[in-house]
Amino acid sequence: MTKVSMTVNGTAASGEVEGRTLLSSFLREQLGLTGTHVGCDTSQCGACVVHVDGKAVKSCTMLAAEADGAEVATIEGQAAADGSLNAIQAAFQEHHGLQCGFCTPGMVMSAAALLKDNPKPSEQDVREYLEGNLCRCTGYHNIVKSIMAASGQDVSALAVE
Amino acid sequence: MYNFEYEKPSSVVDAVAALASDEAQALGGGQTLIPTMKQRLASPAKLVSLSGVAEMQGVSADGGLLTVGGAVTHAEVAAQASAYPALARMAGRIGDPAVRNRGTIGGSLANNDPSADYPAAALASAATVVTNAREIAADDFFQGMFDTALDEGEIITSVKFAVPQAASYQKFVQPASRFALVGVFVAKHADGVRVAVTGASEEGVFRWGEAEAALSADFAADAIAGLSLDPSGMIGDLHGTKEYRAHLVGVMTKRAVAAAT
């Protein structure tokens, strides 16, 4: 076992992990942050996306030990302390960007990473950035619409299927 | 995934020493190795992380040479390899953003997946793979599907690319895996054109010699109009037959020549 320490959503967190402990397991099972979902566990679906030092990564495909000393951000840290949703979360609610909600934590974290680098993405930019985030419910249109809306762009003309 | 010991050295010397123990394996970005270990297709006793080795970081351009550290991620190459635009664009289309934020050039070349993008780029660029022990020309490095010239415990510390006069990589994406169904990297160098093909052959990445000769004489898409590849030895699977892949190589080569800048 090795000791790992990291900052998770601005708060110091540490624990003992095995070599094989995944970041997703550490967050969910040791820190109780079950908002990070494990959909496939095979690096395909993106439900487990979190930020490590500001970059979107699939937490099911990163060892917890590799995140030692890092700044980690998860879906739990997206809303304000009083529970009010951030712009991306609010847009997902407003534009029906989720149905079952399973993919949503990863979608929101990927969207946050995109908008940090590209505050006014085109629809094409959004679709390309979501290449590694799968959703079995929505058909993606409303997810794309939500992210475009969160970036402050007019989405009235976007497809609504 | 079976358990293993984890080590994170901070220098190449320490990494090589850590890899000398029995059943130790290097960990790059883990985007191939971790899924493989989850399936228990690999079960190293020890993983030696290369992410803390500062000398394996960084992208630098000097004259006509672009040097990429062995632990540099695909996202970093996409953002920083502006001296070699075709390479930067290739790196920016590997997998998806989260994969690109972790996966490394060293891991991709060492793995030599028959459908991976970097092997085609390295072969077409006549790149030099630099390891802790020696320098290996790309022509000698790739030795068939998932096989390379690397010895046990040898690590890729950097890769040197001679920036071509013009180049383009054209990838026909297999939409489920996001790997190349067929990808062709065309690079026009002062001493001739190199055409490297990934995704197509059962032997892994290869150079298409006939197309190279035709394009070296006349660097135009029409120059290869009459050429075709023998489908035997091509990969045939549910995503595409051997014949389909052989045909696609010609199509992607023409597109690459037309797009080369």
Ligand SMILES: Cc1cc2nc3c(=O)[nH]c(=O)nc-3n(C[C@H](O)[C@H](O)[C@H](O)COP(=O)(O)OP(=O)(O)OC[C@H]3O[C@@H](n4cnc5c(N)ncnc54)[C@H](O)[C@@H]3O)c2cc1C
């Ligand atoms: C969803 C998904 C989509 C992908 N799409 C593509 C794609 O479109 N195109 C593509 O080319 N690839 C794709 N990949 C693979 C990806 O590019 C991997 O990053 C890459 O193949 C391996 O790099 P890594 O740094 O993650 O290596 P790891 O997984 O850490 O290691 C792979 C192998 O290389 C060895 N190794 C690692 N670093 C070194 C080094 N410096 N020296 C020597 N040996 C080393 C390891 O021991 C291991 O055997 C995809 C992966 C995923 C999960």
Ligand code: FES
């Ligand atoms: S759970 Fe990590 S990519 Fe699906």
Ligand code: FES
């Ligand atoms: S909302 Fe159900 S998987 Fe996306």
